[in-house]
Every structure is written in C-alpha cells, then in structure tokens.
Amino acid sequence: MFDKANVILESRALSQEGKAKHSNRYAFSGKIKCACCSSTYVARYKNRKDGNQYKAWRCFQAARHGSPRVNETGNQVGCLNESIRNEDAAYIMGVVVRSLDFDKDLMVRNILSVIESVLAADNAHIQTEMDYIKDALREMLNGTCLDDVFYRNILSRMVVHNRNRVDVYLSFLPHRWSCAIEKV
Numbered sequence: 378m379f380d381k382a383n384v385i386l387e388s389r390a391l392s393q394e395g396k397a398k399h400s401n402r403y404a405f406s407g408k409i410k411c412a413c414c415s416s417t418y419v420a421r422y423k424n425r426k427d428g429n430q431y432k433a434w435r436c437f438q439a440a441r442h443g444s445p446r447v448n449e450t451g452n453q454v455g456c457l458n459e460s461i462r463n464e465d466a467a468y469i470m471g472v473v474v475r476s477l478d479f480d481k482d483l484m485v486r487n488i489l490s491v492i493e494s495v496l497a498a499d500n501a502h503i504q505t506e507m508d509y510i511k512d513a514l515r516e517m518l519n520g521t522c523l524d525d526v527f528y529r530n531i532l533s534r535m536v537v538h539n540r541n542r543v544d545v546y547l548s549f550l551p552h553r554w555s556c557a558i559e560k561v
Contacts, residue, residue, distance in 0.1 A: 378496050379506050403432075404525035405466050405535065411436040412538040413458040421460070432463035436537075459540040461558075466535060466543075467523040469556045473545050474520030474531075476554065481518045488514055 402420075409418035418434040425431060442448070442455035492510055516522040536544040545554040 379510055403463075404470075404523070404528040405434060405463070405532070406529075408529070408532050409434050409461070409466065409535045409537060411438070411456060411458045412536050412544075414438050414456045416456065418461070418537065420463075433460045434463065434466060434537075435460040458537060461537050461540060461543065465558050467528070469535070469543055469545060469558070470528050470532065471520035471523070472556060473547065473554045474518070481515070484518060485511060485514045 405418070406420070407417055410416070411418065414436065416437040419437050419440055421433050421435050421440065422430045423433050436456045436458045438454060438456035439458060439460075445453065445455040445457060448454045489507060489511055493507060496506060513522075513524075517524050517527045531547050533546040533548045536546075538544070541558050543556050543558070545556060546552075547554075
C-alpha cells in the first residue's frame, strides 16, 4: 500500500502541472536562489579529482554567461556567486529540520494513526508496513535522511549569498535560518 502511494505521488510530481515553473526532478530544483542576481540555481555535475561525479548547484547567470559583463545588446549578464554542492544543501536542510521545535513523536503518532486507518483493510501486512513507515517518518522529521519529496515540500527557498552563507526559508513558516558552511 505504501509503495502504491509512493508511485501515485511520484507520477503526480512528474505531471505537467508540477513542471509548470520548475522541474521537480530534484529536491532543490527551482528552490535555490542567488543572493547576488536573484537567478535560480541549476543542477550541474562536476568531477572530483578521483574521477567520481557529484552534483552541484550553480547560479543560472553564472552558468550561462560566466563573470558579470555587459553583453552586445547592452544588458548586464553573468554572476560571480559560487556554486553549492548538493551534499551541502542536503546537510543544511537536515540541520534546519533538526532545529525545528515541535513534538516530533506526537507528529509521528498522528500521521501513523491516519495511515493505520487507511491500511486497516489489509491486516496481513499492516504491522510490517507500519514499522517501515514509522522509521521513515522519524528519519525525515529528525533530519537524518535526505528525502527529496519531503525536502521539496517543506522548502520554500534557499538563498545562497556565497559558498559559506546560505539562508533557508521553509514553507508556511515566517522564520529564516542562516547557515554557515565550515571549511575543513
């Protein structure tokens, strides 16, 4: 039942409605903004020195035009803002979720009671499914796992000032979280 619900949610996320403004392919698609030029960040893949690839987010103006300049038609294009690794964006979201001050156990119990009532028709698998769902909910609400659908739905926007300072705004909350990424 849980897998069937995920298939339905995934198909809705990939529908044309969901693609109206930005792709829903990644958790941060259309959600990361540039503090310098207000452009949206786009996903790019980079190669590490060991040959492995990793995903990074880069300002669209910087990716398309490079450094700031005036183009041949007299328009200002380009941007100097830095990229942010997907791992760093996910880590920041985990920190923000962990900092939320609400009774996470109560929320898990409330969500599970709704799910149990839906699954009650199929008693044979309910215990196994509920244990799996409970663990997944706890991980999401405690910020210990990256769940694209969860992050996509709670994140309003992430504003990158530079590689070391990122502001996070969650949907339906009036607060801003300012995060600094420590260089190692």
